[in-house]
Amino acid sequence: MAIKVEVSTQDEITVVAVTGEVDGGSAPGLQAQILPLLQQEGTLILDLGGVPYMSSAGLRILLLLYRQAVSRNGRVALAGLEETIKDTMAVTGFLKFFTVVDSVEQALTTLKQA
Amino acid sequence: MPGGVNFAICSRHATSCTLVLFEKGAPAPLAEIPFPDSFRVGNTWCMVVFDIDYERIEYGYRMDGPWDPAAGHRFDSSKILLDPYAKAIGGREVWGEPPDWNDPYPHRGRLIFEDFDWEDDRPLEKPLEDLVIYELHTRSFTRHPSAEVKHPGTYAGLMTKIPYLKELGVNCIELMPIFEFDKFENSRPNPVTGETMYNCWGYSTVGFFAPKTGYAATGPFGMQVDELKNLVKELHRNGIEVMLDVVFNHTAEGNEQGPTLSFRGIDNQTYYMLTPEGYYFNFSGCGNTLNCNNPVVRMMVLDCLRYWAAEYHIDGFRFDLAFILGRDPWGTPLPNPPLLESLAFDPILAKCKLIAEAWDAGGLYQVGSFPAYGRWAEWNGKYRDDIRRFLKGDEGMVPVLAECVQSSPDLYGWNKQGPTASINFITCHDGFTLYDQFAYNDKHNEANGEQNRDGGNDNHSWNCGVEGEMDDPEVNTLRKRMIKNALAILLMSHGVPMILMGDEVGRTQRGNNNIYCHDNDLNWLDWTLLERNADLFNFTRQMIALRKIHPLLRARDFFGIGPTQADIIWHGTQAWNADWSPGSRALAFMLRECQAGQAGNTSPVL
Numbered sequence: 001m002a003i004k005v006e007v008s009t010q011d012e013i014t015v016v017a018v019t020g021e022v023d024g025g026s027a028p029g030l031q032a033q034i035l036p037l038l039q040q041e042g043t044l045i046l047d048l049g050g051v052p053y054m055s056s057a058g059l060r061i062l063l064l065l066y067r068q069a070v071s072r073n074g075r076v077a078l079a080g081l082e083e084t085i086k087d088t089m090a091v092t093g094f095l096k097f098f099t100v101v102d103s104v105e106q107a108l109t110t111l112k113q114a
Numbered sequence: 115m116p117g118g119v120n121f122a123i124c125s126r127h128a129t130s131c132t133l134v135l136f137e138k139g140a141p142a143p144l145a146e147i148p149f150p151d152s153f154r155v156g157n158t159w160c161m162v163v164f165d166i167d168y169e170r171i172e173y174g175y176r177m178d179g180p181w182d183p184a185a186g187h188r189f190d191s192s193k194i195l196l197d198p199y200a201k202a203i204g205g206r207e208v209w210g211e212p213p214d215w216n217d218p219y220p221h222r223g224r225l226i227f228e229d230f231d232w233e234d235d236r237p238l239e240k241p242l243e244d245l246v247i248y249e250l251h252t253r254s255f256t257r258h259p260s261a262e263v264k265h266p267g268t269y270a271g272l273m274t275k276i277p278y279l280k281e282l283g284v285n286c287i288e289l290m291p292i293f294e295f296d297k298f299e300n301s302r303p304n305p306v307t308g309e310t311m312y313n314c315w316g317y318s319t320v321g322f323f324a325p326k327t328g329y330a331a332t333g334p335f336g337m338q339v340d341e342l343k344n345l346v347k348e349l350h351r352n353g354i355e356v357m358l359d360v361v362f363n364h365t366a367e368g369n370e371q372g373p374t375l376s377f378r379g380i381d382n383q384t385y386y387m388l389t390p391e392g393y394y395f396n397f398s399g400c401g402n403t404l405n406c407n408n409p410v411v412r413m414m415v416l417d418c419l420r421y422w423a424a425e426y427h428i429d430g431f432r433f434d435l436a437f438i439l440g441r442d443p444w445g446t447p448l449p450n451p452p453l454l455e456s457l458a459f460d461p462i463l464a465k466c467k468l469i470a471e472a473w474d475a476g477g478l479y480q481v482g483s484f485p486a487y488g489r490w491a492e493w494n495g496k497y498r499d500d501i502r503r504f505l506k507g508d509e510g511m512v513p514v515l516a517e518c519v520q521s522s523p524d525l526y527g528w529n530k531q532g533p534t535a536s537i538n539f540i541t542c543h544d545g546f547t548l549y550d551q552f553a554y555n556d557k558h559n560e561a562n563g564e565q566n567r568d569g570g571n572d573n574h575s576w577n578c579g580v581e582g583e584m585d586d587p588e589v590n591t592l593r594k595r596m597i598k599n600a601l602a603i604l605l606m607s608h609g610v611p612m613i614l615m616g617d618e619v620g621r622t623q624r625g626n627n628n629i630y631c632h633d634n635d636l637n638w639l640d641w642t643l644l645e646r647n648a649d650l651f652n653f654t655r656q657m658i659a660l661r662k663i664h665p666l667l668r669a670r671d672f673f674g675i676g677p678t679q680a681d682i683i684w685h686g687t688q689a690w691n692a693d694w695s696p697g698s699r700a701l702a703f704m705l706r707e708c709q710a711g712q713a714g715n716t717s718p719v720l
Contacts, residue, residue, distance in 0.1 A: 024169035056337050057169050060227055067231075088332050091270040093344035097231070 002026075004050075005033050011108050014041050019050030022058030031061045038065065042074020045107045049080025059085075059094055066097045075099055075114065077107040119225060121173065122160035123197060124410070125381040127187055128179040131159045134194050136172040136222065138204065141214075143194075146176070169336060172204055172222035173197070177379055183370070184392045186383035194219040196321060196376040198414060201226045202339055203294040203321045209253065209267065209328035210312075210633070213298055221294065221320050221375055224336065228425070230343045237429045238355050239465045240285060242491065242534040242610055243668040246658050247357065248284035249542055250615035251315065251637060252292055252329050258638035265331035269338075269345045276352050282618060282651070283658035286355040288432055290543055291316035292342070294324040297633075299366050304563045311563060311631035315543065317434060318366045318400060320375060322418045346427050355429035357467060358422060362415050363438040368401035369394045377404075384410050387445055395445050397438050406439045412453045415439075420462040430467025432493070437473055437480050451485055458487035469493065469537055482525030486535065491610065494522060494536040501540050501603055502551065502574035505596060510696040519703065520682065521609035523672045532670055536609035540600050541617055544570070545627045548617035551575045552596040553582060558625030561632065569628030582625060594620070598653050605657040606667060618654035619643035666705040673705070681706045 003020035014037050022030060038044060044065065048054075062076070069076045077099040081089075089095040099114075101107045121133050131154075133147045149159040174196055179189030196203065200223035206213065213220060256263045256271030263271040279287065295316035304311050316326065330338035346356050365385075367378050370393065377385035387395040387403040394402040405411050422428045433439060440451035457468060472484040472492045481495050497518050504511040504518075517524045521533035529535065541548045546557075555577045559566045578592045597620065604611045615621070616639045623629050629636045644651055661667050666680045673682040684692035685702040692701060 024167040055169055056227060056335060056340075057167075059337075060229060063229060063231060087264075088335055088337060091265065091273075091331050091344065092337050092340035093231070093347060094340075 003030055005030065007037065010045075010104065011112070013043055013045055013108065013111060015045045015047060015104055015107075017047040017050065017104075021053040022051055022061070023053070023055040024057040027055070027057040027061055030058070031064065034061070034065065035068065038068045038072065038074070042069050042072030043076070043111060044069060044074070045077045045079060045104055045111070047079045047104050048082070048085075049103075051085070052082055054082075054085045059089060059092075062089075062098070063094060075111065077101055077111055079104050079107045118162040118164045119166050119168075120160060120162045122158060123175055123380065124156075124158040125177055125179070126157050126384055126410070127381055128177040128189060130178045132176040132191075133161060133163070134174045134176055134219070135163075135166075136174075136219065138170050138172055141217065144171075166225070168225045168227065172219075172224055174219050174223055175380070177381075182392075186386075186388045186392050188370075188374070188378050188382045190374060190379055193374045193379045195374070195379045196221050197223040198321070198376055198380065199323050199417070200224065200321050201323050202336065203324040203327060204336075206294070206296060206298075207327050207333045210297065220373075221296070223321075226339050230340055232343070232347060232427065235347045235350050235427060237423070237427050237465060238350055238353070239429070240355055242467055243670060244662075245286045245355065245467075245610050246284045246605075246661065247286045247288050247537070247610065247612040248279065248282070248615065249288045249290065249359075249539075249612055251290045251543065252326075253314075253633075254637040255615060255639055257633075258635065258640050260641040261639070262641070268329055268331040269325075269341045270331040273345050273348050276348060276354070279354060280352055282655050283662065284613065285353055286357055286429070287349065288357040288359060288612070290359050291319070291361055291434075292326050292329060292358060293319045293360070294321040294326050296320055296366055297328065302563070304561065306560055306563060309634070312633050313631070314633045314637060315630040317361050317630070318364070319361050320366045322360075322362070322414070323421055343426055350427065355467075356427075357430040357432055357469070358428055359432045359434060360419070361434040362404055362406060363435040364398035364400045364402050364404055369396070372401055381410075384408055387441070387443055397441065397445060398435055403438060403441075403445070405443050406453050407442050407448065407451060412456065415453060416456055416460060419457065419466070420460070423463055423466050428466070430469065432469040432471065434471055435473065436470035437484065440480075440485060449485075454485050454490065455487055458489035467491065482522070486529055486531055488529070488531050491531075491535050491537050493542070493612075494525070494538055494609070496525060497522060497536065497538045497607075497609075498540055498542075499572070499574055501600065504699075505551075505600055505603075506574060506576035507699060508574075512692075512698045512701050513694050515603075515701055516684065516703075519603065519607045520673055521607065523675065527672060527675065533608045533672055534610055534670075537612055538604060538607050538609040539612040539614070540604055541614040542612065543614065546573055546575055546625075547614060547621050547623050548597050548600055549593065549620040549622045550625055550627070551600070552578050552593045553622065554625040555581060556625070557627040558582075559628055561626060561636070562628055563631075569626070573627060583622065594647075594650060597650060601654055601657055605654075605661050608667065608669070608673065611661070613654070615639060616643070619651050620647040664705075666707060681708055 003026040006017040131149045135145045174194040178191045180187040202224040204222040253267040257267035263274045265271045297312045299313040325342045327333040327338045330341045332341045397403045469491045472480040500514045504515045521536045526535040559569045683704045686693040
């Protein structure tokens, strides 16, 4: 499953926009692309508005990102989470690790306030 | 091994073994890889396989070996077998979805991620004497539409009801079986109603290391492990312990007519107790008996409990028909059962509560004489029967009641374990609810399709004058008073109280005392009762609160035996004058704190 990753910087915060389904097949590639971005910056915004489906393997990348971010005193904001994914994350306890927002703009505002 | 999965399985009598891999849900295998003989160590085959996508693979084994039932061997290489240690099991992802009966591999081993973030959670390790246990069925607790939860009948649904449990004041929930089982095991139409009857309670294990997938809202996404762990974590955060009802006495494979899912095909002679002719001993009443005191099986049981304690932070275990765990491979009760001893002294399980249902279907009834090693508590079946008989007004019950409220020193005084040896209960999943206890003289089990023959007959119940539910306010008032009497005795008794789900709001099973097969409102908790019987709920809540603020009710020693924290002083209808005669039906007591051997503060509590 092809997956597209676009990286940009907005207000000095790294924003990663992901498009495509994240499953066991696409997750390792995605992880390899995103993790290095946390090497410099502890804080990251993931725009997941283009992700209609994310399997357990995908959620585990998010968990890994969260742990890396915490170790750098940073945070991970998730923008545009699809409802089913959000619900799965809530039920399994993943959701509360993240700053959950509707859009990248909202993420920027929230992260700056913190 | 980075990037690889180590598949390992043991069998004493198999001659060869093949790893079978499936794409998730596929009818036919993706690959079959025979274990080369050089990969066998002793009786164990192991092999690391690389490039496996955890989420897309299901795995099983084929075992070759003799088909010789008289010698105890039932190998059949046409069967694909579930790993007894599988951490997650597919095939029944959604509760109630009819299975494909032609599936060559109905219960499928799956791989799991073990990266759940527990943060600072750990088992609560509350003193046993402080517990108020609440027994519940995960699905039935929130399945009724009136529960009004987003994910009815699931771990997630239960999680949203934590505030209710907190308000009630219970600090431990005991979950009826949550190991993977098959709802469709022995499913059949009800001859009376035509409704399908299921294995709804799950006292029949398919896999001992895997949570019931159909109880997880996220089961279809393969995240049942995380969902259950999150439930435990949230309960702990709210000061509530989690105990599991575990069924090690038999498995879902039944007798020689049952399906071959796992153990039978892996090493029948090791896993099951067999007669000299090779048939299955049936001490469980469920077709077969797990051979718990074979060292390989014993190790599996120990591994299993350690896994749940360490990986799921489970606080304790209640063992269904526990006395089977004390029988040798030929069924004879052992004087010093190695499994029970191992569990009692295990360093990983050291702080876990261990509770035995101290009887089995083979006729052994060991309440009070279960080999406890100072560690095992018991469901006190005698307390249940005695309190029921006292409440319905049987003669001669006052002296018996006195033993019960003191945590049955007549049963447990000898073993130095103290009052916490006794888990006190008046009702549990087997039998009437507390409401039905005072609404029915007789069981009404027609809906179970066995002409009312199933279920116990010694209910010691009293219908308060009319059989069944009715509108007479006088009868209903009496019933409520009887329920309150029962709850008051239970929560003021020395020992550890256990309440059955819904008894605090007057739940009914319409006189059925054996509802294991009903996935309907006989099992489901009707949450509108909370409003209708608010007085019962408040009474229960207040009695629990009272218990919590009076340490004397939870004293570690029996009253009045040797150096002790408290004395118990008996009264009758007149102060200082208890009436112990057969016709007496009233007893009161006062607990008085002792200080340095002298009578000190008095603290009358009942």
